[in-house]
Amino acid sequence: MIEALRKKAEELLKNKTVSVVFGYGEGSTPERTRPVFITKPEEVNKLTWNKYCVYNLTTYLKRQETRKLGKPAIVVKGCDARTLIVLMKESQIKREDVYILGVSCDGVGDPLAEKCKACDVHTPRIYDDLIGEKGENKELPFDERYAELDEYENLSEKEKWEFWQKQFEKCIKCYACSNICPLCFCDRCIVEKNQPQWIDPSAHARGNLSWNVTRAYHLAGRCINCEECQRVCPVDIPLNLLNKKLAKEAEKNFNYRPGYNIDDELAMSTYNEKDNQDFVR
Amino acid sequence: MSNETTFEPRIVAFLCNWCTYAGADLAGTGRKQYQANVRIIKLPCTGGIDPLFLIKAFERGADGILVSGCHPGDCHYNSGNYHARRRWNVFKPLLEFCGINPDRIQFSWISAAEGGKWVETINSVIDAVRVLGPFEGYQKINAIGPEGPGEGFAPSSDTTGCECK
Amino acid sequence: MGKKVGVFVCHCGTNISATVDVEKVAEEAKKKYPGVSYATTYKYMCSDPGQKLLRDKIKEEGLTGVVVAACSPKMHERTFRNAAVKTGLNPYQVEVSNIREQCSWVHQDKAVGTEKSIDLVRMMTEKTRKDTSLDAIKVPVTKRALVIGGGIAGIQAALDIADGGNEVILVEKDASIGGHMAQLSETFPTLDCSQCILTPRMVEVAQHENIKLYTWSQVESVGGYIGNFDVKIRKKARAVDLDLCTGCSSCWQVCPSKKIKSEFDTELGNRTAIYIPFPQAIPSKPVIDKEHCLLYRDARKKNIPPEDSKVCRKCYDVCPIAPVKAIDYAQEDEIVEVKVGAIVVATGYKELPNNVYGEYGKGKYQDVITGLQFERLASASGPTEGEIRRPSDGKEPEIIVFIQCVGSRDPAKGCSYCSKTCCMYTAKHAMLYKHKVHHGHAFVFYIDIRCAGKNYEEFSLRAIEEEGATYLRGRVSRIYKKGEKLIVLGADTLTGSQVEIEADMVVLASAMKAQDDAEVVARTLSIQYDKDRFFSELHPKLRPVESSNAGIFLAGACQGPKDIPETVAQASGAAAKVMALLSSDELEREPVVAKVDRLPPPVFSTCIGCFYCQRVCPYGAIEQEDIKARDGSVIKTVARVNEGLCQGCGLCAATCRSKSVELAGFSDEQVYAEINSVEFN
Amino acid sequence: MKIKINLNERSSDFAKEVEKRSGIKVKECYQCGKCTAGCPVAYEMDYMPNQIIRLVQIGARREALTSRTIWLCASCITCSTRCPKEVMIAELMDVLREMALEEGLANPSEKNITSFHESFLNSVKKHGRISEVWMLNEYKMKRPKTALQDLAVAPQMVVKGKLSFVPHNIKGKDAISRIFKKCKPK
């Protein structure tokens, strides 16, 4: 697979289809990989593919430094490819401005990452080239995909509150979560708006709940649960639980999974007259 | 706040201009009495209510929130309430997931003709929150800073966040 | 420099001051609220002296913001803003704090009311401190009106507007204008013939130089906004060229399909496949009913173009027009695009169909008919030429039963409202029956007789006192057939007894319902409708002909059940509104519109161009704008609000994650200030 | 009939009381009379069904509870089914019967009906199921005047095996009598 990947990258760079390839390179130890940005055909051997390729490289599509490199080819797993679909729907990239190197993936991380446990996009749902075998994506039952939440949803109200307060207390508002998130692409995050200052940006606990709830809410119907926010959080807040909860509600109520079908309307920019309203008096 | 005095809940209600605000007016015109624990903020449409507003109200010491607008199909702007309902469908479970009691954040459809329903609804929200007690959890975490609501009303300064003028 | 806010607390006689210590409210405001440089109270702020006080103090105190604590802003916000304008203060620097409807009237305890008022005034003061001056938006006006629906409402509105010198486009979905009124026999309370009074007006429409008539047409889409609507009209293919056709009648005389149930005759009579709905139709030119026409059926079956079918071309063959015949089987739908400044919706109602009441046979008894069917029976132009005869066997009914409130006042069957016209038309039916069947007996089951209107009460009493109709107070529970007779099980609650009538015919005073496609029309026009799907007026008392969408007006039964005089009055009212609108070259609109921020380079705007705002906007008011570098290359694409289209709902602002779009008058700063000052005592 | 209204005798809250007990919204009736029009037994009644509702609406408690009508209602539910306002009239009759019994106001001229109900329930209480012969027996003892009316069919019933003289006792008949005890009206 690695060979096929390198060959394809080389070909794309040589015939100038793209000017850069975003991919995974070997890291400082065998259990690590790092993002690499290959601009010269002769450097394609830096590319690798293994079970340590956990990152979602699509985040580099929003960064000025990497944008400057020109039209990219980007190595994406099935999950990452969903991000691309969201980004396209949200007018952040055009389909023709990115070359998608999909890789079929049986799960990453050691131990296996949480996001891979109920994966039903082993083969990306969108790509220009597929590296690896094309597998069948069997859709898993709803409950199975959100099983991770059960434990937390079953807590009592008080336990829930205490659990999250303990988590949010730790937050130092470093914003690593939003920096890494490929879908947090605003030029100016709401937390940076100071006229008025809706959310206190300073590094103390006040506003922590507001920040974390708002961050999660802004990903409702958008987040594809790549878990990058959680991975980079220096104080280990299980941020993806919030994202996943919202994904669950969006799917349950709107029958919508972000980045799953490119033709679906974005959940939070449309409505159905028959949407659930059991909770409305 | 001392626990010995009876707890009076603080409710902030975000109402759309065309239906519920008018419904609340109608309750007044009909001299229908209800509890005074509510402060109303009027916006053109429930579709224009950002969940940030609700979070902010909690930050400022609200014990409960009511968001209310036109019945489905009756929105002055045709679809504003439908979009709002979508948001609530994810936002309310999110807050519940974080341990906020569902009774602290409630939603209703009240038309301009439903003065009675306004009275019923707001009274029942107030009563439900009275049972829950003060939202100390939120108020505690937000009182840490210099501008905590515990220290009384903090007026906006004329130069809030503005350095360039 | 900070804003200098003045607070004016109204006593409203004692409406406010009885339960709110207004003096204390003013004192607190002055003492405690930052930015408040003046506070006072006054007996009636809305009175002339009250307004003068406001103006004087703005000038004397140099106020740059005003809070009037008084009744609901829905009452006098405009009054106070206009007063402020006279002093040169921008009207949007004036806010109203609602301490009457939402405080003094709903809380009896004065201490509680006072505390709450203090809060409410503070919140509004904080908002006012963040108010910015806004300028009204001016838009040009297209001096042409669209009237949708060619019933009596649409006809009246079109004629009034056209007589006022404006162009009118009248769109009717059927083949002829006339609507329900053309179907009626006589009209109450005068008993003059409906067609006799309607047809001259129909002719007038056809001949009016300012009216352009589109029949067999429907409004496809409406874009734009008050003064500037863009309308697409679908002219359905009628298979007859209206310019060529002279209405000579030869085609429908030769048409072999003669047994098609006539919609105009409420299915009690027949028509041909190429037909005019009724003799006085306007235009008096036929249309082909493609569902029943043999040629079109053949074409559908064989999947060939209709002009290629050879099954029956009798109408074509007989058409005397030369060299090109007026019959055109290949005709296709045509879309006409027009620009109009105002729209009158006059789409009318639909009679509740006969198949709703299981207990009345769900339509299986031929001699149980609806009110409109009775109109056709009684009409001289109807299928029986005005004779009252049973549809089943053509016999004259000797006992006839009229049942009122069928569908109306019946929440169990879906309409809780009163259809308003049935008491009168049933009295009329009973009279017409007695006029035509002298020896017959008419029984009317009613719940209440509601005949409020000029000469209405007298009319209904005449049915009882002079014409001999027997009124029984009760609803009918069941109708069933026994031999030739219909057994009607009713009650007379005034005697406390059951009533069983062996009737020959039963007439149901069926409810007036909203049109089946009312919701579709409402969505096309972006107007509100109520729970019964009637279109909503903007204010039930003071703005009865305006819809919720500015520039669109309502006339007739599409807004709720109405009789002819009321319909005509409302249509003329709508026409007057349209003419007022079209009389000026420019319109001023409230500047409560959204705005996407613009910043100096290199940012240009904090908008990142995800266009969620564009997707949620109900008015299509968000456009995409390319921000270009000097060389013409696109730096970024951001959202921009078309102020003309924006109606100020704020959906975009609430959807924008970076809060790059705000709503003027409800800006982030204003709402934030309001929430931030929510502090309870 | 004259209905007197004063503070002691009349309770205008009767409708409310009924609603509280049963959830039936008596006040919503607008007296269209459709219930009366379709009632199969109305011809026997002293008050028409709509009049019973009216009595409840205006607080004429005694008149309503002592009426024969409430006992003559056959519970066919035609009225409730066709009521435009969805007032549960047949179900209202149940409530009024219950109240009449509790207050000892049941109209004596419909004693046949009340006795039948009593006999029926006594049989259930005793055996857990109905034993028709013994139920009949009790009923005829209570209402001796009815003793002859069904004599014509009885022998044929016996011949056709339709009257069993051995009552069937269910195993849980003690549980049944406990149910009766717990559900005894106040």
Next chain:
Amino acid sequence: MKIGYYPGCAITKGATSEEYGTSVMKVSEVIGPKIEEIPDWSCCGASSAHATNHKLSTALSVRNLSLAEQHEYEEILAPCPMCSQRLIISQKDVQDDDVLKREVEDAIEMPCGTNVKVSNYLEIIKNYSMDEIKQKIKKTAKGLKVACYYGCLLVRPPKVLKFDDPEDPQSMDEIVRAIGAEPIDWEFKTNCCGGGFTLSRPDVVVKLTNDILEGAQEAGAHAIAVACPMCHANLDMRQKKIEKEYKRKYDIPIVYISELIGLALGLGAIGLGLDKHFVDTKSVVDAYT
């Protein structure tokens, strides 16, 4: 799925309408569905309970639902419409009213059976056995004009029972059609027969049943099909008296729908209980060929 059988007092062995029960059982053995009698079921309380004591009525009914759930039945067949109606209404009442639910649970000393589905006989046939009937039919009653009489309790109150059209039900007509007979369109399908007044107010019953018989006769019915023991008793046992009182000859056999199905399946008339009727059913039996 296991379907519990709740005969109720009237159609159980040795009771006035035992032939209904017998024929239901016999037919079910041929075309299904399989049904098992709920052990130790008790009386639903019938009209005497609901007319006089709501709580008692609810408790007596719900006890049987709870028993059924204890024995793990997901559905109950109650062929007597009085029973099915009482069971369904009581189930809804405890579902809607927590206070009542607690009181009932206290009385019956069991949790309320709020989940088990209660079906009447027509529903069961319609949902499970229509195809079976068509396959296993041996004789048809061609030309037999049958007036399907539903009475009150099968269709009312419609909002709670949610079964068929209360003014013009069709489910029994469909069954009659399936066995080759001819259901007639008539006007008294859901009129009341006087039901529970058979003993206490026979005069009322006689008047109401006369209307029904007259309606059927005028519409040309050869027989009236019923699915209710009370309707049957009133129309069948009282027919002689009605004829006498109204001086009119009817002689219309009143047959249970289950008997009609049984005859079509080739089952013996005697085994189905057709000999137990007061009005001779021979004409019906003979119509099958």
